[in-house]
Amino acid sequence: MNMKRDTLPRENELVARNVRRFRLERAMSLGELARRSGLSKQTLSKIEQGSGNPTVETLSLLGTALDVPARRLLTEWGTPVYVQRLADSEWQGAANWHERVLDETYGSGYVRTMVLRLERGERDPEEVPSHAPGTLHHLYMITGKLRTGPVAEPVDLAAGDFVRFPGDVPHKHFCLSERVVAHMVTTVPQVRQFGPTVTRGTSTSENP
Secondary structure (H helix, E strand, C coil): CCCCHHHCCHHHHHHHHHHHHHHHHCCCCHHHHHHHHCCCHHHHHHHHHCCCCCCHHHHHHHHHHHCCCHHHHHCCCCCCCEEECHHHCCCEECCCCEECCCCCCCCCEEEEEEEEEEECCCCCCCCECCCCCCCEEEEEEEECEEEEEECCCCEEEECCCEEEEECCCCEEEEECCCEEEEEEEEEEECCCCCCCCEECCEECCCCC
């Protein structure tokens, strides 16, 4: 039975984006990837279209052929900027609780959660260098107005807005109001494991 594209599991679309991205980055044709992986061009074509249903064995073969760990095919990499405006948000819940889902990403690794307090300065803010490959910033505006995101693709946000943008490209935070308070989560997939960095009464951090 054929499934419509909008009913396919999100994981399939994620794998499709990643396989195509890694293949093109390596200047590899579909035929060359088929030769290296032992999979047919038809199978690969379906996977890149998001209409395939790759097994764990297939992901392993693709990872070997593309020279990346198979789990990276299930991790968000270099995703486009995603904005959720307050006016477009939806709340779900029951009598005593409600939730607003801001975003969902796949993968595991380093996760940093913080509250940002920014103030407008006399000078233009400095550009933030690229972080490790696969880094994503997830920012929710609490108060104020902010221009943030990749240097080549900034977005303007107000209280209640949410944005996800890649942190593995140069980016900036520019206050459009005198002060800004925002909640930001930074995720960096596939990094070494280490112990908690926050202890009672003190706070330390490790850079990704």
